[in-house]
Amino acid sequence: MRDVAHLAGNVSPSTVSLALRNSPRISPAARAKIHAAAKKIGYRRDPLLDAFNQHRLKNIPQPGSRHLAAVSDFSSMAELNESPHHAAARFGALEAAARLHCQLDFFFCGPGQPTPRRLDTVFKARGLRALLLFGVRADSATMNFTWTKKCAVAIDSLQLTTPLYRVTPDYREATRLLWRCAWTQGCQRIAIIRSDGTHPGSEDRAIAGFLLEQLRHPPAPPIPIFSLTSERGISTRFKQWLQTHRPQVILHTYAATNALLPLIGAAHLRRYVYDAPLPTIAGVHPDYADVGRRAVEQVVTLMQTNQLGLPPAAVCTYVAVNLPP
Amino acid sequence: MFTQATIKDVARAAGVHFTTVSMALRAHPAIAIKTRLRIESVAKLIGYQRNEVFSALSRQRKDRPHRNPIPTLLYLGRAKDDRHFFAIDHHRQLLEGATREAKKLGYRLKTQVVGPSGISPHELPAYLKRTTAAGVIIGAWDPILEVPAVDWNRIPTVKIDSRHVPAQVPFVSFDQMKAVTLSFRKLRDLGYRRIGLALGEKDEDATDGLHLSGWLLAQAEEPTPTNLPPLFFPPGATATMILPLLDAWIRQHQFDAIMCNWRSILTMLQTIKAPHAQPLGCVCLCRSRKKQPMAGIVPNLDLVGQRAVSLLGSLINARPEKISVSPLTSYVEGTWYDGHSIKPQS
Incomplete structure (x- = not known):
C-alpha cells in the first residue's frame, strides 16, 4: 500500500x-x-x-470531522426558542446529530453577536465544515459566510437569495388539505390571511396551494387575500373585509394568531393554522422535529461525501404534512 | 454443556433451510425482506453471529479470480419512443447527472430500458427480484404508459418525476412553480402587461398543478389582478389542432406575452398574427440548454439526476432504524436564460 x-x-x-x-x-x-x-x-x-x-x-463511529455548526442570525438561544417551531426543529436536529455520532453546536450572529466573517474564522480554526442554517430573520436576504469550503443546509429560510439546500414542511400541501377539509364540511367561503412578512417564502407556497384548490370551486363573489399589516386602521379594514366577503373559514400562520384574535373578536369564524407547532391548535401540524432531523441527515451526507460549496441551483426538500385525524 | 449456536440451529428455529439463513444474513436480494427480518430476529435470539473471518476465507478461493465488485445502482428508463431512449435530450441530461453523482459516491450506474427495446414491463418484477443492484431509480417515466406492478418496498428506490407510479419513495423533480413565478417577474420587469400561460393539459396533471400554483400566486401578487385564464392544450393534440385554439385565446384576451411549457411555442406564435403592432413576447418554461432565440427557464435536469442518486445513496447507507418516516419531495430550481423572443416594452 x-x-x-x-x-x-x-x-x-x-x-x-x-x-x-x-x-x-x-x-x-x-x-x-x-x-x-x-x-x-x-x-x-x-x-x-x-x-x-x-x-x-462495524459499531465504531467513523473517524473524520464530526462537528456540525448550527447558525442563526438571532441574538441568543432564548430568542431562538421563543418560537415553538425553532424549538421543535432544534430538538429533532440534536436527536439526529446524536444518532449519527455528531456534535451540533449553536452559533449566533445577530445583534450583539460576532459577525458571519468572524464566525468564519472560528469555524476554520475548529475545522467546522458543515453548517445548518437555523432561524434566519425575515428581513435577511443573505448571510455573509464563505461558502466555498463548507457544506450547508438551511431549515426554512426561503427568504435567503443564496442558492442553498433547504428543508421545509410542504405548506402548499398543508393549505390544500385544509381547504379540502373545510369544503367537505360544507364551508363554501374559505379565505386566507397573509401575515406581515414573517415567513415570506413559506407563505407564498401556502397561498399558492390555497389558490390552486380555490380554482376548482371559485367562490362567487371572489374573496381577496387579506394582508395583515401593522399600520393603524387595520381593525376597520378587517371589519370591512369580513362584512363584504363574509368568509366562514380563514387559514393563517401561527405567527398571525396574536394579531388576528382581537380583530376577530366575537365574529363567528372558524380558524385553521397551517403551520401549527402544537397539537392543541386547530389546523395542520407539520413535523418540525422531522424537518430538523432531515436537515442534519442531509448536511452529514454532504460532509461525508465531500460535496462542498453551494449547489449550482437551489434545491428544496419538502417534508410531507398530514391532517390530524 | 455450552456450545456456540450454528447456522443450522437458526435454520431449525426459523423453519427454513440453512442456505436461506446464510443468504438472509448476507442480505441477499433473492430473500424477501420479511423472511430476512424474521431470520435476523431468530439469529439474534439464539445468539448466532456470522464469522466474518471465515466468510472472507470462504469467499476467496485460489482457483477463482479475486472479485471486488463495485456496487451498482439501477436506472430504469421508460419512454414513449423507447428505441431512441438515449437520444432523447431530457433523459440524456438526467442520466448524465445521475452517472456523475454515482461515480462520485462510489457506485456504478446501470441503465435498463423498460419497454419493447429492453425488458418488458411484465418481466420487471422478476428482474428486480434477481438483480444485485443496491438501489433503483425510476427515471422520469412517461405517464401515458402502463405502470408495471412492482413491490417497491423490496429495494431502496427514488423516483424522478413519475408521480403516477404508486411508490411511496423519495421524489425528485424540477421546480415548475418557481419557473412560472420567475418568468412572470422577468416579463413584468420588461414592461409586459397582459401575460398569458399556455400548458399541455397532460403535463399539468403530471406536475400536480405546480405551474398553475405559480401562475395563481404571481397573479395574486399583482396590485390590480387581471384574471387572465390559462389555456390548456388538450391531450394528444397536434400543432395544427392547437393553432386555432391559441389564436382565438390570444385575440380574446389581447395578450402581449405568452409563457408555455412546450418548446414549439415560438414557431406556433410566429404563424399567428399578433393583434398588436409589436410581436408577442414568448417565454419557454422548459427550454433546452442549446443557444436559441427563445428566452426561458432551463430545467437543471443534470442536477435533478444528481440529486436522485444522492438521495438514493443516503437511503442505502441508512440502516433501517435511521430512515425517517415521512416521504420527501425534492425540487431543483431552473436557471433563467435571456433571448430575443422578449424585448423591453415602451
Missing part, C-alpha cells in the same frame, strides 16, 4: 485505503489515479483483512 501511495504522488496510505474502497471521501479524480497506480504494480486489497476490519469497525 505504501508503494501505491508513493506511485500515486506521495499520498498517505490511508488515502489509498479509502480510495481502493471507493470511499466518497476521496475525490473521483484522486480515486482513479490511485486505482491506476494499484493496477500498475499489482496491489490488491487483502479480502481477509478487509472483512476482519469491517467486522471490527
